[in-house]
Structures are given as C-alpha cells and as structure tokens.
Amino acid sequence: MIKDITLGQYFPGASPIHKLDPRTKVLLTILYIVSLFVIRGGWGYFVSAAMMFVIIALSRIPFGVVLRGIKPILFVLLFTATFNLIYGTGTPIFEDVSWLGWLTWNGLRNAVFMAVRIILLVIGTSFMTYTTSPIMLTGAMESLLAPLKWVKVPVHELSMMMTIALRFIPTLVDETDKIISAQKARGADFETGNIFRRAKALVPILIPLIISAFRRAEELADAMECRCYHGGNDRTRYKVFHFAARDALAALVMTGQLALIIFLNVVT
Amino acid sequence: MEIIRTENLTHRYGIGTPFEKTALDGVNISVREGEYVGVIGQTGSGKSTLISHLNAILKPTEGKVFVDGADLWSENKARRIETRFKVGLVFQYPEYQLFEETVYKDIAFGPKNMKLDEAEIDRRVRESLRFVGMGEDCLDKSPFDLSGGQKRRIAIAGVMALEPKVLILDEPAAGLDPKGRDEILSRIRDYHKETGSTVLLVSHSMEDIANNADSIIVMEGGRVRMHETVDAVFERADELIAMGLDIPQITKVFIDLREKGYDVRTDIYTIETAKREILSKLTGGASRD
Structure with missing residues (x-):
C-alpha cells in the first residue's frame, strides 16, 4: 500500500553508478536535465534515451522498478501529450477528413517528444535518489553549496534539516501504516x-500522525542537545568524499552526450 | 468450538524489492472459543504479522485464514469489515491512535463505525471504561491530557467497545512500570472471565503470559514451534531458553534446584504451585496447602 511509493526511494547496491561520488551524481543529473531541454530533434532524444538505458543497465536496478516510478506522473503525461496534440499547427495528418483537421504532424511530433522528455526527466532525477542514500545526497548538497557560506547562508544547518527530513520519511510512512491499521x-x-x-475519514489518521511527528521532533531535539550538538563551523565529516577516476569518466561521458546533442541540433 | 484457524499461512514483505522478507512461513494454528491464548516469541518472530492477518488487516501471500468458519479472503469486502468487529485488535502502543477531543468520543469511534444507536454506544463506552478500570469522570477530558498508562487503557477500551468475540492484544504491557503492567494484565483477565470471549495476548515476556493463559503458541523465525497447554510448554523450558526466550523467575529457581540435586518438578511457573511443591518436599510428600 503506502509503502509502494518509489519516487525518492533508495535501492542499496554496489554498482558503478552507486559508487560514484554523490557530488558527481548531483552535478551530472543537472547536466542531464539541461541536455534534455537543449534537444531539438528526434535524434537528440534517441541519444538521451540510449544514455538512460546504459545508466539503468549499469545500476542493476530492475526495470520494473523504473517503470513503477513513472506511474504517479501518468496523468501529467497524458494531459501534456493531449494538449500538445490538440494545439498543433501545420499540415493535418488526414487532409481529406475534415473533422480530423486539428490533428497535425507537428502536433503529434510535439506530443511524443514532450512525453519522452518528461519520462526521461523523471527517470533521470529518480535515478539520483535510487542510487544515492539520502545521507550521501545531503552531504553532496552541503559540499556543493559550501561557497554560499561566504554570503552567510547557513548551508550546514539547511543540509542538516534536509537530512533529518529525509531520515524521517520512512519512519513517518511506517507510522502512517500503523495508524491506518489501528x-x-x-x-x-x-x-x-x-x-x-473520504477527506473526513482522514482526520483519525492525520491527528495522531501530527502529534507523533511533534513528539519525535521534541525527542530528537533533546537527544541532539544532550550530545552537545551545534552546527556550523569546524565540524568534520565521518565519510569524506573523494573524486575518483570513475567520476572523471562519468563526467566525460555526460559532457560528450551534451556535445553530441548540440552537434545534432546544428547539423539537422 | 473453533473460532480461529489458519492453514499454511505465509506472508512475505516487500516482494520484488531487495528488502523481501518471509515473516510467516506456513503457520497452522487453531483457537477454540473462550480460550485465553498467549503468543510468545522474540522480536521479529512473526507474532505481530500473524495477528494482523486474523482481522484481515494484512492479506496472506499464501494460505488461508478462517474466522468463525468463514474464509476471510473468499468473501466480499463488506463482510471483511464485519470481521474487524468480530476480531478486535489492539496494536502495540495503542495510545498513539487516540485522536478525538474527548475520551468519550474516542471510545465511541468504533461503535459509531458499527452504526449502533446512541443508547447502545453510550452503554458500550461506559462498560468498556469500567473494564479498563477508569472512572467516568475522565469521559469529558481530552485523551491527550491523560498519563501514558491511562491513555493506553482508553485505547484498549476503544477496542473492547466493539464487543468482539475475539480480543487480540499486541504487547499491551510494553513500556509500562510493573504496577501498570500488573494492572492492565489483571484487567484483561477479568474481561476474559466476565465476557467469556476469546483472548489472544502477544508478548515476549513469559511472566506476562504464564499466569493468565490456557495455552501458549511459541513462535520462532516465522514458524510455530509449540502450541500446547501452559504446563506442557513449561516442561520444555530448556527449549524456550535455547530460543532466547526468558522464562519466569520462579521456574529458573526450580531448574537450579534440580541441577543442585533436589528432586523437584521444573514445570512450575506460579508462586502458588511453587509454595505447594516446596512444602510437599519439606514434609516428605504429604501435601499441606
């Protein structure tokens, strides 16, 4: 039931993708998203999709899991595709059938491309969370945003908050399951x-859930205070990140992909 | 008459993910009406998973569950919800499910879902409050203003108010002080005697179960290891210890006495029988109560 949500879930593993430095994965995910928006023609999408298949194969995450991740956005997908189809301009597909005049080649093209773009976008971003534990992810965020400390942005505190929030998602999901059962x-x-x-029926779930979230927050705050936690300067990390050769290789491949897409845009 | 039966009940969590785990593995149990059954096993032995099947909260991966002779999962959904009123389930730390503004409304939540009339709801709220040993002065209070032990009792009352044929309690005494624990357990015993309903008490503490239950189900690794009368289970105390289960203090004393060379029984788990056993040995076999 509620535990079946896959978006933002981590699948432990030891694949080459899992082993990448989390900072590399964050940056390359951003690069991948950018490349998706640069694409102008069908060949570009082909390159992007091929890239995604390679990543899926390398990560050894079951293909079924990847498909399940698309399920929640099915509605958005259909919605976007339909509107692109309806509002297409140019030559109609069936020039002799007057009532199908709105259906154009251009619209069909846009609808398909838009759908592919959204699917790749969702798979691409979920792959970062599938292969990176939440702790690693926030660690990467903290490290990448470190320069902002110079302009007094509390980077460490923000990433700590994110770590805690992510850490408590499974706990609260468990809790919700228990309360629903009860x-x-x-x-x-x-x-x-x-x-x-149905909305009214949620009250017996939400109230205990909110109360328990507050209780947990208070307990955690006490526990942190007892351990003399204070954020900010001079804290060292238990796990220090190191860029390795594989990170350079991944970066090279991903940049190569972007270059290829730009090249395809220029020639076609 | 038999009220609960499971046939080859198997449950696996997280099928198709790296976290797949068999929590129940071919469990066959049978419980008679009016029986007080203790379910015991270590953390992770499948106790909680088992009882969640008995009122159709969890669906078996394989196998069948019968309540009152009817197969739960061959029936339609409405009938399954009926089962939840027949088999009342009190989860671990039930105090975290309280949500209403007043104690009265919270206990009335279950009976209201049964679509009973106001008078009947009122009777059940007061009756179950009496069963858990709370005064009627708390009815208008907010459940969140009560102490932890009191909250727990209100939550148990909320399930008792369904007047189920079978009452199942998952670790009802967990996290309470010894006085609170004895209080809750004796309330449950009284409820069992007074209503004649079937009771399943889940615990990992032998002491909680030994004094109350008619029979004991011992679970280990998702399987049923023993399902026998209390006496028969305690005769196999060494097996219980091997499973990592704690046996009552008084049983330990008698096992030690036996090891020291005294000819005493070792299936003793209440102070009363212990006293009789010692006295009979001291007076050379002549029993003297």
Whole structure:
C-alpha cells in the first residue's frame, strides 16, 4: 500500500553508478536535465534515451522498478501529450477528413517528444535518489553549496534539516501504516463514500500522525542537545568524499552526450 | 468450538524489492472459543504479522485464514469489515491512535463505525471504561491530557467497545512500570472471565503470559514451534531458553534446584504451585496447602 511509493526511494547496491561520488551524481543529473531541454530533434532524444538505458543497465536496478516510478506522473503525461496534440499547427495528418483537421504532424511530433522528455526527466532525477542514500545526497548538497557560506547562508544547518527530513520519511510512512491499521481495526473506512466523506475519514489518521511527528521532533531535539550538538563551523565529516577516476569518466561521458546533442541540433 | 484457524499461512514483505522478507512461513494454528491464548516469541518472530492477518488487516501471500468458519479472503469486502468487529485488535502502543477531543468520543469511534444507536454506544463506552478500570469522570477530558498508562487503557477500551468475540492484544504491557503492567494484565483477565470471549495476548515476556493463559503458541523465525497447554510448554523450558526466550523467575529457581540435586518438578511457573511443591518436599510428600 503506502509503502509502494518509489519516487525518492533508495535501492542499496554496489554498482558503478552507486559508487560514484554523490557530488558527481548531483552535478551530472543537472547536466542531464539541461541536455534534455537543449534537444531539438528526434535524434537528440534517441541519444538521451540510449544514455538512460546504459545508466539503468549499469545500476542493476530492475526495470520494473523504473517503470513503477513513472506511474504517479501518468496523468501529467497524458494531459501534456493531449494538449500538445490538440494545439498543433501545420499540415493535418488526414487532409481529406475534415473533422480530423486539428490533428497535425507537428502536433503529434510535439506530443511524443514532450512525453519522452518528461519520462526521461523523471527517470533521470529518480535515478539520483535510487542510487544515492539520502545521507550521501545531503552531504553532496552541503559540499556543493559550501561557497554560499561566504554570503552567510547557513548551508550546514539547511543540509542538516534536509537530512533529518529525509531520515524521517520512512519512519513517518511506517507510522502512517500503523495508524491506518489501528483505525481500520476499529472499523474506519477510507475507501468508500464521496470525496468529502473520504477527506473526513482522514482526520483519525492525520491527528495522531501530527502529534507523533511533534513528539519525535521534541525527542530528537533533546537527544541532539544532550550530545552537545551545534552546527556550523569546524565540524568534520565521518565519510569524506573523494573524486575518483570513475567520476572523471562519468563526467566525460555526460559532457560528450551534451556535445553530441548540440552537434545534432546544428547539423539537422 | 473453533473460532480461529489458519492453514499454511505465509506472508512475505516487500516482494520484488531487495528488502523481501518471509515473516510467516506456513503457520497452522487453531483457537477454540473462550480460550485465553498467549503468543510468545522474540522480536521479529512473526507474532505481530500473524495477528494482523486474523482481522484481515494484512492479506496472506499464501494460505488461508478462517474466522468463525468463514474464509476471510473468499468473501466480499463488506463482510471483511464485519470481521474487524468480530476480531478486535489492539496494536502495540495503542495510545498513539487516540485522536478525538474527548475520551468519550474516542471510545465511541468504533461503535459509531458499527452504526449502533446512541443508547447502545453510550452503554458500550461506559462498560468498556469500567473494564479498563477508569472512572467516568475522565469521559469529558481530552485523551491527550491523560498519563501514558491511562491513555493506553482508553485505547484498549476503544477496542473492547466493539464487543468482539475475539480480543487480540499486541504487547499491551510494553513500556509500562510493573504496577501498570500488573494492572492492565489483571484487567484483561477479568474481561476474559466476565465476557467469556476469546483472548489472544502477544508478548515476549513469559511472566506476562504464564499466569493468565490456557495455552501458549511459541513462535520462532516465522514458524510455530509449540502450541500446547501452559504446563506442557513449561516442561520444555530448556527449549524456550535455547530460543532466547526468558522464562519466569520462579521456574529458573526450580531448574537450579534440580541441577543442585533436589528432586523437584521444573514445570512450575506460579508462586502458588511453587509454595505447594516446596512444602510437599519439606514434609516428605504429604501435601499441606
């Protein structure tokens, strides 16, 4: 049930993708997203999709998991594709059929490309979280944003907050599951009735959940204070990141991909 | 008459992910109506997973669950929700499910879902409050203003108010002080005696179960290792110890006495039988209560 959400989930592993420096992965994910928006023609999408397949294969994450990650955005996908299809301009596909006049080659092209772009965007970004543990990810954020400390941005505190937030997602999901079960055991029904009845049925879940989140926050704050935690300067990390040869290789491949896409844009 | 039966019940969590785990592995149990059953096992032995199947909160990966003779998962959804009123389940740390403004409303949540009339709801709220040993003066208070032990009792009352044929409690005494623990357990025992309903008490502490239960189910690694009367289970105390389960203090004393060369029984788990055993040995076999 609620545990089946895959977006933003980490799958432990020891693949070459898992082993990359998390900072590399953050930067290269950004580069990949940029490359997706640079693409102008079909060949560019082909290159991008091929790149994604290589990454999926290297990471050894089951393909089914990747597909499941797309499920939540299916609606957005259909919505965008439909509108691109309707609002296309240019030559109609069926020039003899007057009532299909709105269906143009241009619109079809845009709809397909837009759908592919969104799918690659979602898979690309989820792959960062599939292969990088949340702790590594926030570590990478902190390290990459470190220059902002010069303009008094509390980078460490922000990344600590993010770590804690990410750390508590599974806990709260577990908690939600437990509360749902407990209220079901008392005959609560979340699945029938109109939208208002269903919204009202959520009250017995939300109130205990909020209360428990506050309780946990307080306990954690106490525990941190007991250990004399204070953020900011001079804190060292338990795991120090090091760029390795594989990071350079990954960066080279990803930049090569972007260069190829730009090249394809120019020639076609 | 048999009220609960499972056939080859198997449950796997996280199928198709790297976290797949078999929590229950071919479990067959049978519980008679009116019986008080203790379910015991270490953390992770599958106790909680087992009981979540008995009122259709979890769906078996394989196998069947029968309640009152009916197969839970061959019936439609409405009937399954009926089962939840027949088998009342009190989860671990039930105090975290309280949500209403007043104690009264919270206990009434279950009966209201059963669509009972106001008078019946009122009767059940007061009755279950009495069962858990709380005064009626707390009915208008917010459940969040009560102490931890009191909250727990209100939450248990919330399930008792369903007047289920089977009441299942998962570690109802966890995290309470010894006085609170004895209080809760004796309340549950009284409830069992007074209503004649079936009770399943899950615990990892033998002491909680030994004094109350008619029979004990011992679980290890998702399987049922023993399902016998309390006496029969304690005769196999050495096996319990090998499983990493704690046996009652008084049983340990008698096992030590036996090792020291005294000819005493070792299936002793209450102070009363211990006293009788010692007295009978001292007076040379003549029992003297």
